[in-house]
Amino acid sequence: MDNILITIKNVHKEYRTGGPSTVALMGVDLEIKENEFVCVVGPSGCGKSTLLNIIAGLEHYDSGEVKMSGEDIVGPGPDRGVIFQQYALFPWMTVRKNIEYGMKFIRKENRGKHYTRGEKRKLADHYIKMVNLEGFEDAYPKALSGGMKQRAAIARGYAVNPRVLLMDEPFGALDAQTRAQLQEELLLTWEREKKTCFFITHDVEEAVLLASRVIIMSARPGKVMEIVNIDLPYPRNQSTKLDSLFIDYRNHIWDTVYKMYLEVRK
Ligand SMILES: Nc1ncnc2c1ncn2[C@@H]1O[C@H](COP(=O)(O)OP(=O)(O)OP(=O)(O)O)[C@@H](O)[C@H]1O
Ligand SMILES: [Mg+2]
Incomplete structure (x- = not known):
């Protein structure tokens, strides 16, 4: 500690x-x-x-x-994963794509391999559920309220597992x-x-x-x-x-x- x-x-x-x-x-x-x-x-x-x-x-x-x-x-x-003061989502990507985006750059713990598409989707779904955005996976940020956008940004920060x-x-x-x-x-x-x-x-x-x-x-x-x-x-x-x-x-x-x-x- x-x-x-x-x-x-x-x-x-x-x-x-x-x-x-x-x-x-x-x-x-x-x-x-x-x-x-x-x-x-x-x-x-x-x-x-x-x-x-x-x-x-x-x-x-x-x-x-x-x-x-x-x-x-x-x-x-x-x-180091950052979750900003103001929601910072890519407006041209859906909620799920926003969350999966950062995972492209990281490797799986221990094994050093990149995540497969299926694994990325599973992880994204886990964090979407955590922030209560089920049903909005395919929505674009412009269709979300301020609080929902921030929740999507939080899910993206967690999903990268920094x-x-x-x-x-x-x-x-x-x-x-x-x-x-x-x-x-x-x-x-x-x-x-x-x-x-x-x-x-x-x-x-x-x-x-x-x-x-x-x-x-x-x-x-x-x-x-x-x-x-x-x-x-x-x-x-x-x-x-x-x-x-x-x-x-x-x-x-x-x-x-x-x-x-x-x-x-x-
Ligand atoms: N990009 C910038 N260009 C010029 N000045 C800046 C810039 N970013 C911050 N500042 C100035 O630096 C100081 C500290 O700003 P900072 O954003 O770190 O404060 P903060 O403690 O996060 O404030 P808040 O609680 O309002 O978010 C402020 O006086 C601000 O005006
Ligand atoms: Mg500040």
Whole structure:
């Protein structure tokens, strides 16, 4: 459990887009352990998505170090699956094709072979069922609601079976019931498949329910302000929210984030 999988050291990132530049990250230090569930919270614009995109290899950084298993992260790879804040589906592909798409690039565990068509279909169907999209396999994204599109994007992220799941507010756009169900599914998937999860959310309850550690980032320029170990046993489910320790964690994290929000608005 204590093997460090991802190391982020003193990472700086500035966006320069012609006008005044924005310092998004200023000296971020973080270690993510193998099989750990890390949730990241912090005020809007504090650099959470930027940090996730850097770990995904989708964004450059100016200085510092970002390594996975001791190797510099220089680009995206099938070991890291990303589920974005906004549903990101190919509009010209059906739900099933969207989900099967990523599987083209990966190989079966241990055997090193690519998936056959039949295997891809079986896996896609399994994840379609998980996100309650049965009956919409052959629909195109334009025929789906926002929440349904996001559920299809989640299924696609899971189907690639990456070692690390990088999730940027994946449940933010969903109705409360689907959100609760997918939180529990994610916890089960994480426990069963021994994944490492890096999960951004604005919902403090969601962070405490899911995470073994909650990272609180400070307002821009972002850095790690506080790390809270969530010492609540797994398996967890919605009733974990009634635990008095849960409520203490939630109140502490909420107060910390809200204070920063008020500071920024002053
Ligand atoms: N492509 C970009 N070009 C220029 N500035 C950017 C770009 N992406 C992000 N920024 C800026 O960097 C800062 C951090 O943005 P980021 O998207 O990482 O924040 P966030 O914490 O994910 O916010 P939210 O909670 O609203 O999603 C913001 O000030 C934003 O304006
Ligand atoms: Mg964001």
